[in-house]
Amino acid sequence: MTDGALVRAALEGDDRAFTTLVDRHAPACLRFAKRMLGEMADAEDAAQETFLRAFNALRSYDADTPFRTWLFAILVNRCRTSLLRRARRERRVVRAETEVEYAAPGDEVRAFEFRDEIAWALAALPEEQREAFLLKHVEDLSYDEMVVVTGAGASALRMRVKRACGRLQVLLDERGRNGTDA
Amino acid sequence: MRDDDPMIEQPLERSLHDAIASLRAARDVPELWRARVLQEVRRASIARRRRRRIALAAATLIVVLGGSALIVRHYSTRAHVASLASGRVAIPPEAAPVRFIFDAPGAQRVALVGDFDAWSPNGRPMRRSNDGRTWELSVVLPPGRHAFAYLVDGVLRVDPNAARAVEDDFGVPSSVIVIASGRT
Numbered sequence: 278m279t280d281g282a283l284v285r286a287a288l289e290g291d292d293r294a295f296t297t298l299v300d301r302h303a304p305a306c307l308r309f310a311k312r313m314l315g316e317m318a319d320a321e322d323a324a325q326e327t328f329l330r331a332f333n334a335l336r337s338y339d340a341d342t343p344f345r346t347w348l349f350a351i352l353v354n355r356c357r358t359s360l361l362r363r364a365r366r367e368r369r370v371v372r373a374e375t376e377v378e379y380a381a382p383g384d385e386v387r388a389f390e391f392r393d394e395i396a397w398a399l400a401a402l403p404e405e406q407r408e409a410f411l412l413k414h415v416e417d418l419s420y421d422e423m424v425v426v427t428g429a430g431a432s433a434l435r436m437r438v439k440r441a442c443g444r445l446q447v448l449l450d451e452r453g454r455n456g457t458d459a
Numbered sequence: 460m461r462d463d464d465p466m467i468e469q470p471l472e473r474s475l476h477d478a479i480a481s482l483r484a485a486r487d488v489p490e491l492w493r494a495r496v497l498q499e500v501r502r503a504s505i506a507r508r509r510r511r512r513i514a515l516a517a518a519t520l521i522v523v524l525g526g527s528a529l530i531v532r533h534y535s536t537r538a539h540v541a542s543l544a545s546g547r548v549a550i551p552p553e554a555a556p557v558r559f560i561f562d563a564p565g566a567q568r569v570a571l572v573g574d575f576d577a578w579s580p581n582g583r584p585m586r587r588s589n590d591g592r593t594w595e596l597s598v599v600l601p602p603g604r605h606a607f608a609y610l611v612d613g614v615l616r617v618d619p620n621a622a623r624a625v626e627d628d629f630g631v632p633s634s635v636i637v638i639a640s641g642r643t
Contacts, residue, residue: 292501292504295500296497299493299496299497299500300488300493303488303493303496304485304486304487304488307486307488307492308482308483308485308486311486312482321489321492324492324496325492325495325496325499328496328500329496329499329500329503332500332503332504333503333507392481395478395481395482398478399482411482414479414482415479415482415483442471442475445475445478446472446474446475449474449475449478450474
């Protein structure tokens, strides 16, 4: 059953149809939110809020847009809101280059496993670049879909993705060299 | 064209390619998180249906009887339902303790979860009995229908001795207990 058919069924009162949509899209939503926010608890909150908002706004869903794109537009906004709240609370995500350099060397860091290295490198990206990189390369959205999801222009998104790839490449190469030297 | 032209997609180097493959790995959806989401959706769905019914009933009454006094009543009823749906209603005086008992021999941790505390991720920890087989907990509940389940070492279990949520509206495995009003 397609997403569109499930949305129609949910609007007609079939509660299980929305459950199927949750089951189908929750893994990607949680994955994106976790990569964006770093903390699993924050990711779960953002994804939960996303599905609740999607359910409440189901009648406004335009069937010409893929459901996943529409859902990710909500999710991206929830993640941005969560990051804003966090920035007001405290600055947890390492962003500035000087801070990255501070976090890079050391035996403890070299002992990180590959996944932790990637999480670290992702956290070092500016939020806009991290968001664009994840949507493009991890969630496999097209640039047209990303325009709908983020509200940014296609050329700006291409630039963000390109910069994110370049920066991640540098960070991972540096980490690899440090690991080899150790 | 320049090397930094964003229109040109450069091939990804191996380390970045591997990183992306790792990031794409599927995440398991935590069972309790799913239950919580679907419970919230169910609650929103019920509140929406009630609002519709009340609006329809109120509109019918207004048409039949007329008079502005009924409008006041409609809004006050709607506000009451909304507060029920949001869980902000204080425990009424007729609430009373309910003892939950569950057989889970060998379990390390058993907790009670349910809609009465918004399917809190950790639930309410239960006490292990002396024989180590059963787990118990008393919870003060107001009259009404309550959906609940046991979280046994991180896995949701329904109560085999309680009624299963027949409709299982959004697919959350849960049991149901109905507390009658007027208890002492």
